[in-house]
Amino acid sequence: MLAKILQPLIVKSFIPARKTLSRKGDNGKVLVLGGNYLYHGAPILSSIAALRAGSDLVYTCVPKINVMSTRAFSPNLIVVPLVDVKLTRGSVQKLLGIIPKELDSATMGMGLGIQDREAIKILIRSLLDRAVMISLDASCLVPEILPDIQDKKVVVTPHAGEFRRLFGEMPPDNVKQRTVMVEKYAKDNGVTILLKGPTDVVSDGTQTYLNPKNIAAMTVGGTGDVLSGVVAAMLAKNKNPVQAASAAVFVNGKSGYLAQKKYGLHIMATDLLDFIPFAMKSFDKVK
Template sequence: MRIAGVEMMREIDRIAVEEIGIPAPVLMENAALACIRNLDLTKGYFVVVCGRGNNGGDGFAIARHLYCMDKEVDVFYISEGSDYKTETRTNFRILKRLGVPMIPLSSETMWSFREALKDADVVIDSLVGTGVAKPLRDFLRQVIQEININSKYVLSVDVPSGMNADNGETMGQVIDADMTVTFQCMKRGFLNYDAMSKLGRVIVENIGIPGPVEAKAEKGEFLTDHALARSLVPLRDKTGFKSNYGKVLVVAGSSGFTGAALICTEAAISTGSGLVTLCSREEVFQSLVLRLKEAMSIHPDDLEDGTGRADVVVFGPGLGAGDVTFDMLLRVIKSMQENGGRSKTLLLDADGLNVLKDRTEILTHLDFNVILTPHVGEMSRLCGLSSEVIQKNRIDTARSFAQEHKCIVVLKGYNTVITDGKTAYVNPTGSSAMAQGGMGDALAGIIGSLCGQGLEPLEAAILGTYLHGYIGDELAGENYIVKASEIIEAIPGCMKRLQDSKR
């Protein structure tokens, strides 16, 4: 699914109407029907609040359909329509001719508006659409405030009125929606953490604009969906053997952080790697000797040998952020440069990222694939921006860093961003039920394993983050919290279901 800002949506609409020839009234009618599909039609009384633009026209069309269903409908509107576009004016006039109750909003009608809001089962917000880019005038802010205070349930059409669709910021006042039905693409601003509490449940509805039209206007930003994840699951050949499914070297763990090494290694095994080797310190192996039954092990003295034989190196979980770790990283990089170049992948997580602070220039000179999996704090140390700035600009920050450093960035968090600098994918799976130690270690092992099984690094990162969160969501349906070990245990079954649905 594509992610769009205001400019992209305007271009999609323009191509659909002017180049393809889809009449604008048809798109408005389809938008109205999409909203009707998402209303609880067992309810009896609806209040529709309409503005001047096409968003208001959608509201007028919704009101007409509700009236035709014998629902009680009151329409409150901002303007008589001298500045309405043709299709909005047409729907306004139809309602007038049908005799649907229509009340212009003003200071004189504010009392009746307030009482209608209190009585309504559902309020439909079609005041201001995607075009708002500056603070709303005082009267609109008052109207929105009245809706927020007095409504039982609000459905917003395309975007909650008062929200900037590009960045999710509030333009003075914003509707607090229970559901947002948006059209064609996920809006970029909806991914802003501060905006999410205002959206309610988000439904993306197709209103009849073909995919190739969207593709002509796209900006290279997508929301990962189940169909994409399923398409990326590697099929296992009936005659395959362990060497066909990748050799993964996990460089992880130190005294007090043995769990990171265990979790990352077991995640790689459970995701389907043919051969997984853990490189760690002696004290780590003493703690894990009875746990690591399916993995091999090597001592750091043999790091170059292990790196040379591996297809993928996952470096960093629990290693410690000192000079010893940085020296190990340099050894890995040198060995990978000398043993295969582009055919190999290096995934850096946790302390593998921390030791790159003020040293990220070394990434731009590598001739093999590199994946970075930072959380926001680690990203802050890598790029020198504050966590607050990064959180407000997650896609742009990740894309810019990936492009500059010629790597793939997996910026973790709710709505994880995966990008190679050219395209960006936002992962919709996962929740705070997964906020447990070891989750990042598991994700690193999953992505590393998928790389070893032949997926391109970007594909592995897309599927790995989706799979990680999807399993977490399934487990969170019955559990208050989800542990990394539970994710690992569920990986084989989930991948089998995805594989079977793909055949």
């Protein structure tokens, strides 16, 4: 199939207008689930990114050992404690009883410790039953999830190593070969794949978009967590996964470009958060 290079006009068509008379929550209610004792910052980055990308409410679920630091980082976050240090079946059941019934989207896995892989499968199935749009990253990208997400409009956001863990094959460096592989696995598994790299490849097996970034500074840790938050924000507004994921990679890449333009090769992931509004400004629409 013919892959399209993402351009501003394409991306603008993927981001719905914001209604002037909308109320709190109408522009997205998002769940972020991640973090562990070591990686406490990952879900914070995702959550702030989702807010910066236009979500109204973000529920940040982290292990209880991370709750205080997460709340201290920003008063904008609604922090939900995960009762166990790692994800377990019991903590999933308690989480499902706490979070709002009418979430629009969820992004899960960034820095998340998982004790029982069956727990993440239970959570995925429960959220899908509630018609929640889902994006999966990092530790959630394990082969066991594939039967539960097949043909369910789920987005997976691996880098090359996570792609290999999930699908069993390492993506080549060559962009054309890489694209063919992403398209194959997206079609075979009925998912939208966002393969991160110097050129991001997004495909649902039918439509494919490429986002050539080649931004050297974006190798810094945390930029993928920012992307996950933007993906969740886009999924909350556009229920077409390949369009939402494509808009997200473009906005994330543009934010990285603006950060590198200001700071050179010395950016941090938090710098991207500051530039998301500027990256999205030309796509803002109100009706």
